[in-house]
Amino acid sequence: MLYLIGLGLGDAADITVKGLQAVRRCSRVYLEAYTSVLTVGKEALEEYYGMQLILADRDLVEQGADKILKDAAVTDVAFLVVGDPFGATTHSDLVLRAVHAGIPYKVIHNASIMNAVGCCGLQLYNFGETVSVVFWTETWRPESFYDKICKNRSAGLHTLCLLDIKVKEQSIENMMRGKKIYEPPRFMTVSQAADQLLQIVQRRREAGEELGVTEDTLCVGLARLGSDDQVIRAGTLQQLASCDLGGPLHSLAVTGRLHPLEVDMLRTNAEPNALERLIEVDSSTFTS
Amino acid sequence: MLYLIGLGLGDAADITVKGLQAVRRCSRVYLEAYTSVLTVGKEALEEYYGMQLILADRDLVEQGADKILKDAAVTDVAFLVVGDPFGATTHSDLVLRAVHAGIPYKVIHNASIMNAVGCCGLQLYNFGETVSVVFWTETWRPESFYDKICKNRSAGLHTLCLLDIKVKEQSIENMMRGKKIYEPPRFMTVSQAADQLLQIVQRRREAGEELGVTEDTLCVGLARLGSDDQVIRAGTLQQLASCDLGGPLHSLAVTGRLHPLEVDMLRTNAEPNALERLIEVDSSTFTS
Numbered sequence: 059m060l061y062l063i064g065l066g067l068g069d070a071a072d073i074t075v076k077g078l079q080a081v082r083r084c085s086r087v088y089l090e091a092y093t094s095v096l097t098v099g100k101e102a103l104e105e106y107y108g109m110q111l112i113l114a115d116r117d118l119v120e121q122g123a124d125k126i127l128k129d130a131a132v133t134d135v136a137f138l139v140v141g142d143p144f145g146a147t148t149h150s151d152l153v154l155r156a157v158h159a160g161i162p163y164k165v166i167h168n169a170s171i172m173n174a175v176g177c178c179g180l181q182l183y184n185f186g187e188t189v190s191v192v193f194w195t196e197t198w199r200p201e202s203f204y205d206k207i208c209k210n211r212s213a214g215l216h217t218l219c220l221l222d223i224k225v226k227e228q229s230i231e232n233m234m235r236g237k238k239i240y241e242p243p244r245f246m247t248v249s250q251a252a253d254q255l256l257q258i259v260q261r262r263r264e265a266g267e268e269l270g271v272t273e274d275t276l277c278v279g280l281a282r283l284g285s286d287d288q289v290i291r292a293g294t295l296q297q298l299a300s301c302d303l304g305g306p307l308h309s310l311a312v313t314g315r316l317h318p319l320e321v322d323m324l325r326t327n328a329e330p331n332a333l334e335r336l337i338e339v340d341s342s343t344f345t346s
Numbered sequence: 347m348l349y350l351i352g353l354g355l356g357d358a359a360d361i362t363v364k365g366l367q368a369v370r371r372c373s374r375v376y377l378e379a380y381t382s383v384l385t386v387g388k389e390a391l392e393e394y395y396g397m398q399l400i401l402a403d404r405d406l407v408e409q410g411a412d413k414i415l416k417d418a419a420v421t422d423v424a425f426l427v428v429g430d431p432f433g434a435t436t437h438s439d440l441v442l443r444a445v446h447a448g449i450p451y452k453v454i455h456n457a458s459i460m461n462a463v464g465c466c467g468l469q470l471y472n473f474g475e476t477v478s479v480v481f482w483t484e485t486w487r488p489e490s491f492y493d494k495i496c497k498n499r500s501a502g503l504h505t506l507c508l509l510d511i512k513v514k515e516q517s518i519e520n521m522m523r524g525k526k527i528y529e530p531p532r533f534m535t536v537s538q539a540a541d542q543l544l545q546i547v548q549r550r551r552e553a554g555e556e557l558g559v560t561e562d563t564l565c566v567g568l569a570r571l572g573s574d575d576q577v578i579r580a581g582t583l584q585q586l587a588s589c590d591l592g593g594p595l596h597s598l599a600v601t602g603r604l605h606p607l608e609v610d611m612l613r614t615n616a617e618p619n620a621l622e623r624l625i626e627v628d629s630s631t632f633t634s
Contacts, residue, residue: 154611188473
């Protein structure tokens with residue numbers, strides 16, 4: 059049996075009881091380590107489970123799936139994923155390989171940012187399409203996430219922005235030389251994401267375009283959701299561009315039309331009395 | 347401390363280790379019992395936790411919140427919610443009451459249908475706004491969910507449809523007589539939801555309207571997700587209207603534009619060779 063087990067969002071104890079029981083039954087346990095991270099590392103999980111884990115990087119999952127699935131028809135193998143197992147495309151790929159090899163699989167679900175974001179007070183059913191904000195390079199500065207956010211806002215909907223993670227990336231130089239030397243991991247912060255959005259706002263304003271999101275748009279920065287030191291910060295896009303929410307992982311929510319109960323919840327995470335003013339300013343840029 | 351603890355989707359063992367530890371620390375434990383249900387009942391949970399639970403119906407949560415929060419500043423109280431605690435609006439309300447009473451609170455997240463739906467193979471970030479399909483009555487037959495599904499589809503997005511739950515409802519007769527006699531609980535099935543959608547399709551066709559969803563639209567029925575006997579069934583809306591996916595809870599996903607990997611995953615839950623034909627037929631009604 060192949061078990062795909064979600065680890066949730068915080069630390070080792072966020073695994074479900076069912077998930078922990080399955081892990082302890084398995085003869086091999088892989089830890090997927092490139093689409094998300096917990097606030098604790100591999101060693102903490104190994105100590106908690108009382109077992110060794112095999113780190114599964116992108117190469118192993120995408121090209122070495124046969125290794126992961128080896129003997130899984132006759133023994134139990136676990137594939138651990140931070141959050142819920144179906145957050146990332148490559149895990150569907152692993153499931154399909156198992157199915158085609160006649161290996162039964164079982165999913166043990168857990169919280170992911172896709173539903174845990176609700177704790178900031180924005181109602182889940184008022185979210186539109188989720189977007190990914192990628193690290194810009196000097197030559198690659200996509201803006202499609204901005205347009206999707208504006209589209210959600212024009213329908214009155216909030217947007218969850220998943221922020222880029224770069225793990226085990228090679229510099230172009232090392233890649234060309236075939237050297238397997240990797241850059242230190244990078245996790246986009248709320249501040250970096252807000253800064254990229256502000257640059258888009260600026261560029262489009264200069265181009266004379268109508269703006270669905272501006273410096274005054276009300277946003278919510280989220281850091282280390284589900285852990286003891288999680289931070290939720292409501293403020294304008296401009297304010298979030300200069301905030302420091304601490305270590306990874308970060309996510310950003312851009313608000314759409316707000317229900318009074320949502321405002322009340324956001325107020326618990328904003329400077330006193332600041333929120334009404336923010337909403338008033340933001341409403342003037344609201345396109346619907 | 348007020349703990350809001352998600353129970354996940356399947357049975358008692360789907361609680362997280364952190365959640366279970368918190369429950370066992372608490373002097374009072376409430377089980378929210380009107381926005382969702384597990385495949386096991388209150389007694390099974392009590393046996394699993396080794397504690398008594400207090401059933402919290404809508405009246406208690408909405409009007410008796412003070413009772414739930416009593417002494418929570420000096421003792422630990424848990425409020426258990428199937429899925430994740432922030433799926434339903436009324437739980438924000440409970441949190442706000444705690445905040446205003448100076449009671450600290452902590453959320454222990456878990457899987458909910460909002461993210462677990464990804465296991466059917468439809469990618470979470472390709473979902474648009476979530477909709478609720480309510481039981482029609484003779485005099486109240488809202489169609490707004492149909493329009494939202496069409497709007498998502500025209501943007502290429504899938505739609506998760508949450509299906510109605512009626513727990514502790516009174517008949518109009520008993521309500522008028524002030525009798526606290528309740529109707530048996532009702533949980534909308536995939537078949538019932540599909541049937542209501544088909545009636546809308548039919549009515550709008552007769553009215554000469556353009557149709558964003560038809561009998562041939564590819565949908566996925568989901569039942570008891572996360573439990574051992576979960577069922578996932580891909581088929582046309584027409585096919586799902588006559589399927590029997592067993593006991594509650596059910597949900598329905600209406601597909602938008604499909605990525606080849608999503609098709610591969612859906613194929614594992616459809617009749618052999620049926621899916622390509624379904625997609626071909628559906629594409630002809632696809633509006634974007």
